[in-house]
Amino acid sequence: MSEQRKTLIGKRVPRLDAHAKVTGTARYTGDLSLPGMLYGVMVRSPVAHAHIKHIDVSKARAFPGVKCIITGNDVPAIRYGNWRLVPELQDETVLAHDCVRFIGDEVAAVAAIDEATARKAAELIDVEYEPLPAVFNVDDAMAEGAPTLHSHRENNLSLERKIDYGDLEKAFAEADYIREDTFTTHAVSHAYMEPCVALAQADADGRITLWTSTQTPYYVQCLLAQTMELRENDVRVIKPHVGGGFGGKMELRPWEFCAAWMARETGQPVKFTLTRAEEFASGRRRHPVKITSKIGFKKDGSITGKEVIAHLDGGAYNGMGPTATFLIGNFGAMLYRVPAYRYRGNYIYTNNPPAGAMRGFGAPQALFAGETQMNLAADALGIDPIELRLKNAMVEGDKIPGVATIGSCGFIECLEKVRELSNWDERQADARPGEGLGIACYSFISGGVFNWFNTQYTFSAAEVRVFDDGTAQLSTLAADIGQGSDLILVQILAEELGLEVSDIRLVTGDTATCPQSDLGTWGSRVTLMAGNAVRDAAHKVKEQLFDMVSLKLNLNVIHEIECGNGHIYPKSKPAHGLPFGDVVAMVQRSNRGKPLKATGYYTPRDCGLVSPAFSFGAQVADTSVDLETGMVQVNKMFTVHDCGTELNPMAVEGQLEGSIQMSLGYALSEELLMEEGKTLNTSFLDYKVPVAEDMPPSVSETIETYEETGPFGAKEAGEGLACPTAPAIADAVRKATGLCCKDLPITSDKIRSYLSGD
Amino acid sequence: MSLPEFNFHSPSHTDELFRLLQEFGPSARVMSGGTDLLIALDGGRVHYKHLISLKEIAVLNGLDYDSSTGLTISANTVLADVAAFAPALEHYACLVDSIEELATVQVRHKASVVGNICNASPAADTATPLMALGARAVIIGPGLKREISVEELITGPGKTCLAEYEIVQRIIVPPPGEHQRSLFLKHSPRSRVDIAATSACISLCIQDGVFAEVSIFLGSVAPRPMRAKQAEAVLKGKQPDPDLLQRAAATAGEECSPISDLRASEEHKRHMVGVLIFRGLEQLAVQT
Amino acid sequence: MNTHVIELIVNGDLREVAVRPNLTLLQLLRDHLRLTGTKHGCGTGDCGACTVLLDGRPVNSCLTLAVEARNRTITTIEGISTSGTTLHPVQQAFVEKGAVQCGYCTPGMIMSSVHLLRTNPDPTESEIRHAIGGNICRCTGYTKIIEAIETAARAKKGSGQ
């Protein structure tokens, strides 16, 4: 073997499932059907807050074709939620007991021979509601004498998260310039293209198999077992291809439970498919937040201290809210060195549909506030906003006391590069009405380290088997929901073993066959955590392979051994290698036939409260505003980000480009319009996600750093980018029009009425 | 989508069509592309026991142009065909523009122009250009045939002056006058591909330096596409100058009667009407 | 409801099916003919995931009644490549250019693109954006989809197809 060792790191390898997806053969949950399958529909509350007096299902039950109906009275009243570590935060039951708390709250479920029958029967279920007073925003919810949603939480304050370090009083006293601003952000939908679907089957022993559109099969397994009072091992969750999640599919959902329960009850498979209107009307959404931020600076621009107070409108239940509440605090003081910081995060119950995790997980809200405020402060201080950021920028090794230590960090380089790319300095000098260049930055996590789910397993696991034909199998529960993590994990394994991507078979998405466990897809954790587990497994396998090569080649112990190009060889003598498969065969023979395999694990330990690694980036929006109509046109986006090593640039670009779409919508066009707890826009006709013609051209560059904690130096890419777009556009709009928009979204209506002085 | 139950009929002659319409009365509805109708049925906003497709009726097909009659659009002619029809592009640019901005490629290949008009949505994008261009609808029924202007056809939101047993056989858009200029404008506050919050079509002709003929129609700012008569009056017989155009635009903003909805506030729509009309007039004045 | 027995050609095969009037073409394809490549994203004509070609025209199969397809020709994502093993140039370009992420919009997006290139073999970037305006993608930001369509157009030109 004489050619150079081939590497897969940094290669534009196409996705593993692309062929299946372009031919329509990739199977999503909705594409599956089983013999004798019944169709389920949810019955939802039409009122925002009420006591359930009585439910009469007799007419529905008598309807021909109906096979099963359940209400809260028929199933255990077990409270569940992802925050198993703090049981009192588990505040939801799969079907309402006594009380409904939002429009869309699940009250009952019907399974019938077809969907039309199930829908008709659902309409025949008579629920008698005794209306209760309701609250629809955080101020009303916290007011004296406000109706309470959950009896154990007075004032509807579900929880409070605090972060404190440094002497804030002193910091503000020493500041030359202090400003305080209040920002509000709105509810938006994940709008993943595949609506939620779940299909369940029960075997004769009552064991459940559930196929579901989820990003966290393991959570679903545990929580389904808990709510059905089954043993965890009696529940098997299978994740087929998933049509996007973005945080919206990371909890146990009532229809998953109902499918399983009714399948056991009837002995027939049951499938639930949500309508798009249900998704918009009662699906999880990004938390609307009110953020008051106070920040002090010295004359030279250095930050002395910062205080952030956030009130999250959580809707009727906690969901992933406790995590978002903490992360808003965390991202309130990221990016810059803040010597003294106080954060108070309040998670408030209201009778709106519950919010949940969504791309960025609190960071988009925190950074809309923080970055907009930085831009305002820069103007007031007379310092260029990029200069002000450079002055305060975090660098590698910075510590946030008790919270995190910053590992690799290319933030300064990102700022400098985006300044150059966007022609920032020249454009600042040449300001014109109706045009503006705005900037904002972000930092994001590579997975969370806090065990709120209280898992008894490692955070990630991967099993690697190698075969004497020179191939391997990777088995992991890490969940690809479209982001392409399957390919990245296979790429990592192929790189480790010196094989081709096509030499590796992937087994994934099944709690019964994949190693325990993996926490799933959220918080950009998969590449780093599952990637490390894959490497761990690979190293264990390689150890045995290397021992064998050492023996066979009679190597001096000082030789390094390496895998590459389908061979295993001493690093210094690449030509003297043995074919990979031959070595596997030898190891196997020496073990008298036992297959060669190993399981690798990863759990982040002792790395603070947030994440093992942080990515950074800066974005500039070149924007024009039509001063008569208020229409905002983003002409171009400039993005520079530090995602550690780019394992697959094509995948990284895809994440970045996709995040601009979602964030452009967040900034300008997307908003769940609410009236008394009712979501008014429940179709893509009225909920405007950007289409191809809405998208600005964009240029991007990557600052490569090497993240020690990540596989081959990689860390998060693409989720954090959900953050800077809205504040960058807001900054550009301010420069173009004078309007400083502190409440999202930035609509033409708001701009126009500002300009016409209304 | 889970549609309610209905019977489907697909007559191949108008005689059979009229027999069915008379037999079923208000429980029947004709459809060509059906794109609006199926959504309304699914949402429970309308109820029909019978859907009668026009697609198999040959005399309801066809798209023609000749310089004396103008453009003939039949009941089954889909939006995309009109947009791709060379004479339409040449002589009725505002109509083609309104189609290109309407819904999506997929809908434009299924939905008919006549259906877009007969559903009488205040936001029906083809309505304002057809009205501004003076289009007429040929209406047929059992043993009858009459012709009215498209403007008269639409009487309110979702309402037309068609009797239960009548259909629009075709729409005829007269040939444009020698100096006639027209354009379509639309403002959707949230996205390029969107239902209009406000739209307008202006057709005019400037002769001897003054506005000789002007017709201005506004969409989505009244229960039905409306004619901005007062704005037209401001312009007629006058020389185009910025002040005049501004006054006409302001008048149009005042005379319309929009309501606040999910798409935009009343205030914003009024303002937008003014902006659209000013820009449209300015552009047309320069062209001539 | 009057059930109709209809004949139609789906991906080149003549099919005879009995359909109720309120069955959509999307339901016919997915639930009855088990052609599940065509996706359901909204059911109201707004997302384009269900796009198929009806007599060569792109339509939302969720807004089309199955009975309307009587004696007509339907092409779905399963039917656009000429042989079982090779990909259509548009499919090939989607794979190579990374235009696929979750893949849920992909079949509809490809059907719209195939139609575009049939009617306009050399589209400009803005024509491409306009032509896929009825197809929502939540993952890719459309950039790589547009690149893929441009690549497919070049490939088709190159091969004289």
Ligand code: FES
């Ligand atoms: S499913 Fe037909 S357009 Fe969305």
Ligand code: FES
């Ligand atoms: S790839 Fe996921 S919606 Fe387009």
